Amino acid sequence: MINIAINGKKNTINKELISQAVNETLGELTKVGEFKKEVVVDFSVALVTEKEIEKINKQYRQQDKPTDVLSFCYEYTEKKLEGEIVLCPKIIKKNAQEDGVSFEEEFMKNVVHGTLHIVGYEHGKEMFDWQNKILKKIIK
Secondary structure (H helix, E strand, O other): OEEEEEEEOHHHOOHHHHHHHHHHHHHHHHHOOOOOOOOEEEEEEEEOOHHHHHHHHHHHHOOOOOOOEEEEEEEEOOOEEEEEEEEOHHHHHHHHHHHOOOHHHHHHHHHHHHHHHHOOOOOOHHHHHHHHHHHHHHOO
16 A cells, blocks of 8 residues: 655645656566565655755755755565655756656656655666666656
8 A cells, every 4th residue: 555645835746646656666666576565655745945955955965955856764664664755846847847858757757766765776777777667657
């Protein structure tokens, strides 16, 4: 079971985009034994301003600048996965324009990215291969 709570600018983001990105990510990992479908997933997704994400980034990563996505894993056991994805829609929109993709595609990329971090992936070839594979499935 996957529970997703959205905090912040709810009216600007389609909750289905978030659910689809999280479900596809965990579904793909389940297919190869990297994640067990029996795990209860509780995610909080926070939509924040540039100033808010900069403050969080400085506090937890010692990076004094805004970013598009931050993720936090609070608990990951055989029975439960609890985490939070913090997204900055304004930066995601800016990145989408720079990369020549839709806001929705860039947004979903960030949700997939955050989900992969929560289940334990670190930046590297394996993580980005997963991210690209999952995005190809969900971006049509």
